[in-house]
Amino acid sequence: MTIDREHVRIAEALLFAANEPLGLDRLKQRLPDDVDAEAVMAALVADYQGRGVEPVRVAGRWMFRTAPDLAEVLEEERVAVRRLSRAAVETLAIIAYHQPTTRAEVEELRGVAVSKGTMDVLMETGWIRPRGRRQTPGRPVTWGTTDEFLIHFGLDDLSDLPGLDELKATGLLSSDPQEPGLFDAQVNADRAGKAD
Amino acid sequence: MTIDREHVRIAEALLFAANEPLGLDRLKQRLPDDVDAEAVMAALVADYQGRGVEPVRVAGRWMFRTAPDLAEVLEEERVAVRRLSRAAVETLAIIAYHQPTTRAEVEELRGVAVSKGTMDVLMETGWIRPRGRRQTPGRPVTWGTTDEFLIHFGLDDLSDLPGLDELKATGLLSSDPQEPGLFDAQVNADRAGKAD
């Protein structure tokens, strides 16, 4: 199918003008009914291959952004990003990979209480949000990440979180050991070592 | 002179990310010393010829903006559904049944003045339109309904508007304006007398 250049122009202008990433549905609204919006975006991506700005898909929606390899040139544009504490980074990672998850679960995993300050800082970044309540006693609030989180880290979808597949495969995202046999062996090794 | 594509990319990214138009001096600061910033910008302008966005020079400084011919695409319509006021519905009904009719006639029929706001709202609906002028002193404008009116109310023709008899039959019109009960009692009494 040939792509109408005019449709590519429209998509280009819309993405440039928008204040936030635009979903394909929004693009479709502005294009004639029979236009394949995905093909239009594919053409736009091809057009911008190797340019200083590029259309990318984040959080399932499209936006233009500068090419990452130009980061140094754009140093002056850099916004002062607050350095997150180790506790905040860890808490964010746990929320991102385990969502929806409760504060108690974060605390259990880290073996230490999550300070109110840590949650406040994360809320302030706009990267986490309450996602509802767990239907367990006390109905604790569950937490998850926002689209802003995906945009910031350049992720199209939560399934694109780095190392997610590996973590799932090893069962490390569940609270219970997945390979009890392994530990038996290890404990036996311990005993053997002690017996030496 | 050949232009280094990398410099064009840098200018492109800078213009894109800047939150205000950039002067050539700012561009020169980010480019190697011996680079002809004007030539770089000329190359960038050429690159964007006919695209949906374009670099333009405004007040001596450069910025990206969407192509002017796409202005309409960048307008989003938000539709707010609102209910017509009672006065407006009644005025519309009188215009529909009595067209062509003047505002003065509507006022006479309703027994109250028709506010300018009511007429404005009805004009905004696109359901009424001026139909001409009555050949009476003051030559008042007469009003009637539009095709849009017929479409909105699902009527093929104005004659499809139910007549008074039909309104009565549906129960919408409860009392018969032709038969006020003023003398009923007496007539009945008369009849009773007659029967003596």
Place this chain on the structure above:
Amino acid sequence: MNEPPRPSPDFEEDLPGQDTGGRLVVDLGAYEGPLDLLLDLAREQKVDLARISILRLADQFVAFIESAHHLKIEVAADYLVMAAWLAYLKSRLLLPNPEPEDEPSGAEMAARLGWQLRRLEAMRKAGERLFGREREGQDFFRRGAPEGVRVLRRSAWECDLYDLLRAYAAHREVQGESEPLRVRRTNVYSVEQALARMRKLLGAMPDWSSLQAYLPGTSTDPFTRRSATASTLLAALEMAKQGEVEIRQGRTFGPIYVRGRRNEPSS
């Protein structure tokens, strides 16, 4: 997994418990709780966490806490609890029997601790990888001054045919009451007509006659009939006032009778 912790640009790496010249420098404040300390100690074993020796780890931890104690460093309660728990775990692991039936075996407890450490390690690495990515505002940028999409607000007016008809019907009803005689004028039987007719007929009526008798008999239209009734009544009242007739009505809404005034005095 046994690679040294990679420094991340986003947080300072803690380097507590450094072994400087054989003397242990204890800085518990740098740890995020006992698990964090355990994880750090486990790293010193330089093996995959899945193969860590829990026994050795327990020894390391207890030794660490003891040294802190010797240095009169105030040790938070949760570290002490962990040290006590590890000492207990160690005893359970080394004395395989008798295992109490109603609690997890020493091996299970060790397995759980090992799992907890692996999970924490995994999340720590995940955080580092996340922040090692190209990030908005650092490595790439959004449009600095987006023009925005202009929003045109348009109102769609809600009004259906039912609303319209009801409004018109309501209007007609009100109108009907305020202008009842609008279309009836041609059929009205005037008081003047009634007066003329009564005067003409009066002589022909012998005695008391029903008012009905004076009505014109031509119209069967109920409105004209009512109008004639009203006008004839008014005519009769007018004539009574003039002394031309007498009127009698036995009861409310009862029939009305009229007769010509007798000329001779009634006395």
